[in-house]
Amino acid sequence: MNKKLNRLSILISTAVLALSGLSASAQPYDTGATDKEIKIGNTNPYSGPFSAYGSFGKAQAGYFKKINDEGGINGRKINFITVDDGFSPPKTLEQARKLVEQEKVLFFFAPLGTAPNSAIHKYMNQKKIPTLFVQTGASKWGDPKNFPWTMGWQPNYISEGKVFAQAILDNQPNAKIALLYQNDDSGKDLLAGIEAGLGAKKDMLVARETYETTDPTVDSQIVKLKASGADVFIHGSGPKFAAQGMKKIAELGWKPTQYVWQVSSSIGGVLAPAGIENTLGLITSAFFKDPSDPQWKDDKAMLEYQEWFKKYMPGSDPTDGFYIQGYINAQTVEQVIKRAGNNLTRENIMKQAASINDLKLSLLLPGVNVRTSATDFYPIERMQLARFDGKAWVLFGKTYGD
Numbered sequence: 001m002n003k004k005l006n007r008l009s010i011l012i013s014t015a016v017l018a019l020s021g022l023s024a025s026a027q028p029y030d031t032g033a034t035d036k037e038i039k040i041g042n043t044n045p046y047s048g049p050f051s052a053y054g055s056f057g058k059a060q061a062g063y064f065k066k067i068n069d070e071g072g073i074n075g076r077k078i079n080f081i082t083v084d085d086g087f088s089p090p091k092t093l094e095q096a097r098k099l100v101e102q103e104k105v106l107f108f109f110a111p112l113g114t115a116p117n118s119a120i121h122k123y124m125n126q127k128k129i130p131t132l133f134v135q136t137g138a139s140k141w142g143d144p145k146n147f148p149w150t151m152g153w154q155p156n157y158i159s160e161g162k163v164f165a166q167a168i169l170d171n172q173p174n175a176k177i178a179l180l181y182q183n184d185d186s187g188k189d190l191l192a193g194i195e196a197g198l199g200a201k202k203d204m205l206v207a208r209e210t211y212e213t214t215d216p217t218v219d220s221q222i223v224k225l226k227a228s229g230a231d232v233f234i235h236g237s238g239p240k241f242a243a244q245g246m247k248k249i250a251e252l253g254w255k256p257t258q259y260v261w262q263v264s265s266s267i268g269g270v271l272a273p274a275g276i277e278n279t280l281g282l283i284t285s286a287f288f289k290d291p292s293d294p295q296w297k298d299d300k301a302m303l304e305y306q307e308w309f310k311k312y313m314p315g316s317d318p319t320d321g322f323y324i325q326g327y328i329n330a331q332t333v334e335q336v337i338k339r340a341g342n343n344l345t346r347e348n349i350m351k352q353a354a355s356i357n358d359l360k361l362s363l364l365l366p367g368v369n370v371r372t373s374a375t376d377f378y379p380i381e382r383m384q385l386a387r388f389d390g391k392a393w394v395l396f397g398k399t400y401g402d
Helices: 002-025 051-069 089-102 114-127 157-171 185-204 219-226 239-251 267-274 300-312 321-340 346-353
Strands: 037-044 077-084 107-109 177-182 205-211 232-236 257-260 283-286 382-388 393-401
Touching: 037 051, 037 089, 051 077, 051 239, 051 267, 051 300, 051 321, 077 089, 089 114, 114 185, 157 185, 157 232, 157 257, 157 283, 157 382, 157 393, 177 185, 177 219, 177 239, 185 205, 185 232, 205 219, 219 239, 232 239, 239 257, 239 267, 267 321, 283 393, 300 321, 321 346
Parallel strands: 037 077, 037 107, 177 205, 177 232, 232 257, 257 283
Antiparallel strands: 283 382, 382 393
């Protein structure tokens, strides 16, 4: 009897040890993560008037394919599920619900556009789904107190507006400024930044017009703005409308100094459709190296990017700056996943994203870094001005920002 009890005791002890060992080896995962895979969701306008931005999603998918070909991150492959929302907010919400509730992604990465992201802002925070490095510079993506699960990435539009205002004050202190901007939070942020940057001289902004994303053209707005007598023009428009504006300004024989916000500065995606001859001297802000700029032709990081581009983006336009921006954005989230290690909970993903200390990515401009904290959800806040010479964006002046 004692022998039977001893055997039973040994069996129980062995089972307990086995179970405790299994428990100890089990990884802390949330839905969307396993030992072999991490599911990431994304929405992008692959169709519609903002389809030029589809290059972002294509580049991100291509970067994750490279990662997977090299064995993944910490041994796990990235399952990047990117879907078309046509830049339609109701469609974005519909697609986001599918990705969260049906595909069961671990987190969202780089959904594009201010209006589309606004449509999913509350939903993602209510569900506590990290929405990292959104591809829009609206200031609302840096509000960790009220929306702790959503984080921006690129310099915000208020900061960019301030930079444009400072450059105009430095170089054309008596200018008359006209502004065309998108009638949403992104355009309003740009306007707020320009006015803040001009300060006591905000009456230099003599004319402003808005447009809706459903408008067929912005020709009538350009005609009105020309009538103001402005000698500086700022494009706060999406790619299609920025190209239209540049072309119409040339057709009218108007020759203001032109600024365009960074999100519509792609040579292939915006300037080429506008007519390269119509964009000479255009000024933008920059925070990453431009593939068309000859100063980077022997840069190690640029050579690696070009090698990747040939392999993973065959047939695509190498002058389209949206590809390199998507590539760098994907590099940023790669670092977050690496730092999360085997603790693939949504809470830890968000924690890692909010504790990036001076990350230097080799395709960012010198002096530009990625930095976040629990109270700072603006990862990139430094930028430099660049002028288009007909072939490339040529950097000039100082680096602005914190």
